[in-house]
Structure formats: structure tokens, C-alpha cells
Amino acid sequence: MMINGCMIHMCSYNDPITRLVQFPFWIRNQEEPLPNYCGYPGFDLFCDGANRLSIHLPNSGVFFVQAIDYVKQELLLNDPNNCLPERLLSHNHSISGNCSPFVPMQEQVYWLYNCSNDYLKSLKKIECLSGSNYAVIANVVEVTSNNSNSKCEKLGSIRVPGESGPEMMDYYLDLSSDIRLTWVGPECGECFQKGGQCGFDSNSSLEVGCFNAPRSGLAKNAIVAIALAFAAPLAFSAFCITYFMVRAKCDRQRTRRGDTSSIGITLPVAPTPAVAPLPQTQAVPSGLDRSTIESYPKVVLGESQRLPKPDDKSCPICLGEYLPKEALRTLPHCGHSFHVDCIDEWLTMNASCPVCRNSPIHHVT
Incomplete structure (x- = not known):
């Protein structure tokens, strides 16, 4: 995929979407080197001998990149030797430094x-x-x-x-x-949240801008018109329902008393307008087909419960907490994850994400 002339890269085709590499990050040891404007200074990544996405932090060494959250500007790392305390104890410092962003x-x-x-x-x-x-x-x-x-x-x-x-x-x-680490600049989180792509404004400065962000929202007049269009029928329906409920109750009371005369309540009787029969329409499914749903990334949680997004500890659909050995599916366009059973049933009826309501981009294998 090309963005402003720069490829979105990965070290392995088996990597989840949380390890896709794009601006401000870039992979420097690719067979086809990227132009300098495809990455921000200090955001260099590389693929090790086993095709694992890695980063070298000044004064701290090499770490595996577990996930990149471009919206929150967070970097999730783990120690290649799975012994972070030994590493910190032997070096007598924390994972930070003046030479690192x-x-x-x-x-x-x-x-x-x-x-x-x-x-x-x-x-x-x-x-x-x-x-x-x-x-x-x-x-x-x-x-x-x-x-x-x-x-x-x-x-x-x-x-x-x-x-x-x-x-x-x-x-x-x-x-x-x-x-978990974060970076202050460049500020690209808001751009990614809008669905745009972050990049340099020009080749002569380090100022960044947001490109290809989809336009969203409606004009104020359009919102008012839509609100009135829905409010008027609802108000009329509420009036009719209340009127007929009161009238039915009065009729039942007169029947129990054997009285067919007026009980002193006069209710307005609206003329019944002639309503043309509605045309018969066939329901059109609005969800996704099974092959498209199955193409979205799926992962089974291990005992460490490393989630695609560390803050997402429960399924937004069933509100159940994620447990080891449970299968999760991630929507490729926004990165939101759910129980496989929950999201598969949802997507068969509705093509949008239950959290952000954006429609998924069809996954291409």
C-alpha cells in the first residue's frame, strides 16, 4: 500500500495489523530502501534474522516491537531474552535517554x-x-x-x-x-484518529501535516432538518397512541357499567386519512459475507494475555473480560478487537464497527 509515495511495511506477512510500519516509523533494512521523507528522524526500526520487528534504543539496546498505537502514540516493547529485570539491574538505568525520542x-x-x-x-x-x-x-x-x-x-x-x-x-x-513508551513529537495521533495519513509538509523541514483525511459531519442546517423530519412523525404517533389508549379505556369502563352514553369526556376525533398501501420490498442484508469476515485477523490469547490493544481488556459487545485461550478478531481499518463469536454475528448483520461505527475496508490477501 502506498501513502504519499511511501510503502506501509512489515517484517512478516504473519504480523498483526498492530505491527504495520508507517510514518513516523520506517524500516531501514528493507531490500528496497525508502526515501528519507518516509520516516521521522529517530524512528528507525529493523527486522532481525527471524523477521521480528525490532528497535534499537540508545543506551538500552534492542527490543522487540510488540505493537504500535499510532492514535495514542504508544510503543509496546518486550525484551528478546524475556528477562527485563536482569537487563535493567545489570545496566542500572531505566529505558529512557536523551538521545531517544x-x-x-x-x-x-x-x-x-x-x-x-x-x-x-x-x-x-x-x-x-x-x-x-x-x-x-x-x-x-x-x-x-x-x-x-x-x-x-x-x-x-x-x-x-x-x-x-x-x-x-x-x-x-x-x-x-x-x-510501554510514548513519543511527544511528531504529533500524528489526531491525524490517524481522523483516518488520515501523517507526513512531512515539505522536504525541507520537519513540520508534519495530515493528508487524505476523509471529510465527515453534516452542516448545521442539515442536522436540524433531519431532526425535524424524525421528530414530527414521532410526536404525531405519540399523540395518536395516547388518544386511542384513553378512548379504549373509556369504552371498557362504559361496557362494564352497561352504559353506552357519554361519560362526560369529549375527545377530538381526527379524520382518518387515506393511506396508500406501501410497496412490498425485499429486505437487503446490510452485513458482510462470511469470506470477508474470515479474512480479518484472528488471534488466540495465550497465558500472558497480550492483547492487540493493551487497554482493551473486555469485549465491547458482550462486555465479558478476555480470558486465556479465547479467540479474538481485529477489524483491520480501526484496530478494535472483539470475541470472534460476538463480532462475526455482528458483521453478518451490520458492516460497521460496533465501537467507532466506521465501515471496515475489505481485507485483501
């Missing part, structure tokens, strides 16, 4: 302790740092002890990019989750 959304300080196994019991341990006779745990609170017989030894502290809050203060964590 990416900064942690939040940083949480964790204290690492080496404890004997008989002391841990139900506490979560960091598997990649633990052994057969000892276990390393992480705690958000520094524990001080003057007891020389303590079964835990303090290893040090690390700063982990991610979410933090009061709800985490009572938990020992395994720190196996991905880390």
Missing part, C-alpha cells in the same frame, strides 16, 4: 530481593532470575530489616516503564509484562 509513559520503582524458597510460599517470583534453591521477587515497597537472620537479601532497585497506581501497592510482581 521515546520516553516512559510512567515509571514504577521496584525493589528486588533474593529469598530462600521456604520463605516465599505463595509469592510470585521472577523465573529468569530464580534458581532451584532461591527465588528473586519484586516489590513496589522497599522492605528494611535489621535482622541478620533475614531470609531475603536486597539486590537493588530498577525503574520499569508501565502503569502504576495504588492498586499495585499490595502485590509482588513477576515483571513479565511488556513495557
